[in-house]
Amino acid sequence: MRSKMGSESEAMAEQNSMEALAKLEHRQTLILHRISNLELKYLPNLDSPPSSVPSDGADDDTVARLSAILRTNAVNDFSFKRVPSDYYDWALEARRDVLDAASIDHLCKSIVLVNTQAPSHVVDCSDRNNSKYYIVVVQYTAKFNAEAVKSFLYSLNDGKIAKKKFNLRLAPEETSVKLTGYEHNGVTCIGMKTDIPVILDEAIVKLNPDYFWLGGGEIDLKLGIRTSEFINFVKPFIIKCS
Template sequence: MMTLAVTPSTHFSQMFNKCSQRFNWKVQKMDALAELERIQTRLLHRILDLELSCLSQDISRSLSSSSEPAVADADASITTEGGLSAILRANSVRNFLFKRVPSDYYEWTLEARRDVLGAASIYHLCKSIVLVNTQAPPSVTDCSDRNYSKYYVVVVQYTARFNAETVKNFLYTLNNGKISKKKFNMRLAPEETSAKVTGYEHNGVTCIGMKTDIPVILDEAIVKLEPDFFWLGGGEIDLKLGIKTSEFIDYVKPFIINCSGS
């Protein structure tokens, strides 16, 4: 029986081939891993782009909703206080303050309300009431005509007695007598109507950020208050807004008339 001798050169060649094959296999494996890493990197970048895109859209929606007149329709993540604060700042109002009050606030005396808010006096405590012209013709259904609107919001002191007749006379004169006095009959709007046009429920009505751009009438007595910082509803029953009178006037641009008595 013959035995084939393996020469050193043949053995070396076989070892070299095996090493070469292993090296090539490792290189291929490394190339595959590198390609996998590139794919993963691209996927991560794509996910990041999508997340940034979604975040940008959310921010845009939040900003646009805060500029809408209806706070009630704003993004759910924005609080009433935050939304109204943004509206005020966007309109150059700087001197304002929000305060939460207890749920039984409206059962308190005016003196107790003054104290919890830190108001200067009970005369600085005011409210916003919605009036509807019940005798307006069928063609007048909204607030597009500031001088002859279906609705008006009147801001008066809690200590004062509101006089609707003075508002009627003012609006009649404002229209230079061209509209019959019979077409003016200002009455307190029902709660459901008030909520529908303002976006705020009873005791939470404010003339900032209303659902409808309702003309505002400010009682002259409030303008004469010292210091010139008064309190009114803040958009929620337990939220109150204190604001500098002059800045309120500059932003809201209300009609200022004497529409109350003590």
């Protein structure tokens, strides 16, 4: 009798153990499925990794042209990298990793602005202190402050131009392309068709290390550059605008 009861207890224990194991395997499957979904959502496609383009860019017209401009102007610490077409669908952390940037704060963008309230005689970029257009370089992690730029330009002109005559807004894409020669997400301050005055957010100047990334002239091309060399060449206005 005891032997029979013992066998039944062992069988029940074995069944409970099998059920527990099945539940554990089910949980593991769910966890792995969630991890897979997160990888697909936030990480680049490992089957098509971006290629790193040497800074001499011998086989690339854009890289070769911009590299020549940079070297001619004493900029030597820079690099170009190609990224996949879905780069802008990635989280900033994934973009940082593929560019080997120091942090997500080192990822920057160039925005073309138009002064919609400029006096009628201000139609181009001939006067950098009172230009119709400006190009602002800010971090992706920062929020651009147009009012800060407005106040800066008002002070830059010693208050001789009414503050209401400065109203910086994002330029239409077709205007940006016409002025810079670069498409959306490919805009860079180097080699533009028009010599647009550049405004650099001071937060970028304070980055450590002093090497940041921005558009490289094509949508899938990014340019990394030493901040000090960028400043010496471009000679931007440096203000707090984020």
